[in-house]
Amino acid sequence: MWSVVNIRYPNGAAYHGPAKQSAPSHTGTRTNYGDRGMSLEAELNESNQYYLTNGIAVIHKKPTPVQIVKVDYPRRSAATIKEAYFRHPSTTDYNGVYQGHYIDFDAKETKNKVSFPLKNFHEHQVEHLRACVQAGGIGFAIIRFTNEGDTFLLPASVLFKFWDNQANGGRKSIPRADIEASGYSIPFQLNPLVPYLSAVDSLIAKKK
Amino acid sequence: MWSVVNIRYPNGAAYHGPAKQSAPSHTGTRTNYGDRGMSLEAELNESNQYYLTNGIAVIHKKPTPVQIVKVDYPRRSAATIKEAYFRHPSTTDYNGVYQGHYIDFDAKETKNKVSFPLKNFHEHQVEHLRACVQAGGIGFAIIRFTNEGDTFLLPASVLFKFWDNQANGGRKSIPRADIEASGYSIPFQLNPLVPYLSAVDSLIAKKK
Numbered sequence: 001m002w003s004v005v006n007i008r009y010p011n012g013a014a015y016h017g018p019a020k021q022s023a024p025s026h027t028g029t030r031t032n033y034g035d036r037g038m039s040l041e042a043e044l045n046e047s048n049q050y051y052l053t054n055g056i057a058v059i060h061k062k063p064t065p066v067q068i069v070k071v072d073y074p075r076r077s078a079a080t081i082k083e084a085y086f087r088h089p090s091t092t093d094y095n096g097v098y099q100g101h102y103i104d105f106d107a108k109e110t111k112n113k114v115s116f117p118l119k120n121f122h123e124h125q126v127e128h129l130r131a132c133v134q135a136g137g138i139g140f141a142i143i144r145f146t147n148e149g150d151t152f153l154l155p156a157s158v159l160f161k162f163w164d165n166q167a168n169g170g171r172k173s174i175p176r177a178d179i180e181a182s183g184y185s186i187p188f189q190l191n192p193l194v195p196y197l198s199a200v201d202s203l204i205a206k207k208k
Numbered sequence: 209m210w211s212v213v214n215i216r217y218p219n220g221a222a223y224h225g226p227a228k229q230s231a232p233s234h235t236g237t238r239t240n241y242g243d244r245g246m247s248l249e250a251e252l253n254e255s256n257q258y259y260l261t262n263g264i265a266v267i268h269k270k271p272t273p274v275q276i277v278k279v280d281y282p283r284r285s286a287a288t289i290k291e292a293y294f295r296h297p298s299t300t301d302y303n304g305v306y307q308g309h310y311i312d313f314d315a316k317e318t319k320n321k322v323s324f325p326l327k328n329f330h331e332h333q334v335e336h337l338r339a340c341v342q343a344g345g346i347g348f349a350i351i352r353f354t355n356e357g358d359t360f361l362l363p364a365s366v367l368f369k370f371w372d373n374q375a376n377g378g379r380k381s382i383p384r385a386d387i388e389a390s391g392y393s394i395p396f397q398l399n400p401l402v403p404y405l406s407a408v409d410s411l412i413a414k415k416k
Contacts, residue, residue: 058339060299063273066289081274084289091268095303097312100344102305131266136308 040107040144040151040194044094047192051098057197059096059103065089091128092139098197101204102137104129109144115173116143118166126163129156138203142186142196143179152183153199248317248352248359248402252302255400259306265405267304267311273297299336300347306405309412310345312337317352323381324351326374334371337364346411350394350404351387360391361407 041061051057070083092106106129108120121141129139139156154174162174184199249269259265278291300314314337316328329349337347347364362382370382392407 052339055339055342058336058343058345063271063295063297064276065271066274066276066292068272068274079294081289081292081294084274084292086287086289087271089271097310097340097343097345100310102308102310102345104305128266131260131263132305134263135266135305137266137305137310 038193040109040142043193044107044142044196047194047196048094048096050192051197057096057098057103059094059098061093062089062091062095088122088124090124092125095132098200099204101200102132102135103200104132104137104139105142107142107144109146111146112173113145113147113176115175116145116179117173118163119172121159121163126159130160133157138200138207140200140203142194143183145176149188151186151188151194152179153186153196154179154183155203158182246401248315248350251401252315252350252404255402255404256302256304258400259405265304265306265311267302267306269301270297270299270303296330296332298332300333303340306408307412309408310340310343311408312340312345313348313350315350315352317354319354320381321353321355321384323383324353324387325381326371327380329367329371334367338368341365346408346415348408348411350402351391353384357396359394359396359402360387361394361404361411362387362391363411366390 045061048057048059048061051059065087066081067085067087068081068083069085070081072080072082074080092104094106095102095104097103106121106125108116110116110120129141133139133156141154141156141159142151143154144151158174158178162170162178166172184202186194186196186199189195253269256265256267256269259267273295274289275293275295276289276291277293278289280288280290282288300312302314303310303312305311314329314333316324318324318328337349341347341364349362349364349367350359351362352359366382366386370378370386374380392410394402394404394407397403
């Protein structure tokens with residue numbers, strides 16, 4: 001059995017094993033990372049597992065909030081939920097601790113090429129990030145342009161600027177050029193797949 | 209309609225309104241807080257809401273983790289979960305940020321009077337707290353003796369000591385006397401109901 005952790009295609013793309021996903025497809029001479037089959041969420045979960053296992057950070061995705069209405073108890077030990085509904089989360093999806101700092105973020109993917117639509121964020125997520133930053137935490141968004149496979153960390157302050165501007169009649173998206181200028185490019189690599197804490201290091205350095 | 213936030217019984221106990229719970233019962237001359245009808249979880253949720261509304265801290269209870277197996281989509285907008293199972297949480301229930309510090313804890317109630325049984329904690333919860341503390345976070349447990357209605361904040365370091373001692377054949381509970389000596393008593397009050405961040409202030413002061 002091949003080990004998952006140390007195999008790369010000749011072009012440098014990661015190989016995750018045949019059972020888990022298809023190999024990156026190629027369009028002409030360009031690697032199409034958008035087709036590599038692993039969602040940003042799955043890659044972040046793997047990255048967070050790497051950070052946890054190596055004692056670097058403790059960051060988890062929160063469970064999906066569910067309103068449970070009906071539960072059957074066929075046996076004492078086996079409860080089966082028979083009716084439940086998805087609730088709107090009141091926070092972002094990810095939080096945790098890194099070097100004593102509170103970390104809070106959401107991860108979003110877009111198929112857009114030139115901008116990131118703000119409708120991908122809900123009001124309560126932005127307000128939650130705002131409250132976290134006010135309480136001394138480090139907030140941001142991880143944004144992936146799936147067509148190009150490019151991933152960025154966008155500091156919460158930049159998100160707030162565009163969000164508030166939208167509320168005042170401004171544009172409904174953040175231009176990719178602004179994300180490139182004000183955010184941090186996160187390269188795709190192995191161990192971890194999405195090394196976003198390197199960008200967080202820069203945020204921490206700015207905070208000091 | 210009475211306002212919920214500013215009513216007290218003559219003895220100083222909180223009044224939460226008739227619709228929500230029964231009033232504290234009295235055993236002889238002693239207020240029996242154990243009967244006041246609000247769970248520690250509900251009181252913590254109210255307290256966290258108070259801290260959030262007042263810009264003091266952003267601390268939330270995580271959703272119950274559920275493994276979703278079958279979902280019906282009768283309409284586009286209305287997804288109904290038809291089969292799901294409770295999963296074991298891999299972390300504690302509460303986390304968030306206070307004065308820039310990462311806060312992580314679990315809340316436990318016991319009917320025992322003289323000690324807190326360690327079986328109330330799962331291995332993965334203790335290991336999660338250990339990882340959080342190692343990453344620079346502030347970890348603890350909030351423990352309530354329901355018979356007396358006494359609530360304590362127990363620093364994670366004390367929990368680890370008893371937990372590791374148990375693994376080496378030591379006692380399976382933490383004596384209440386040790387919790388009183390090494391922990392912080394949290395008085396019952398209004399706004400917030402469980403003012404545990406005052407005890408966290410002491411933990412932060414010790415950290416410096």
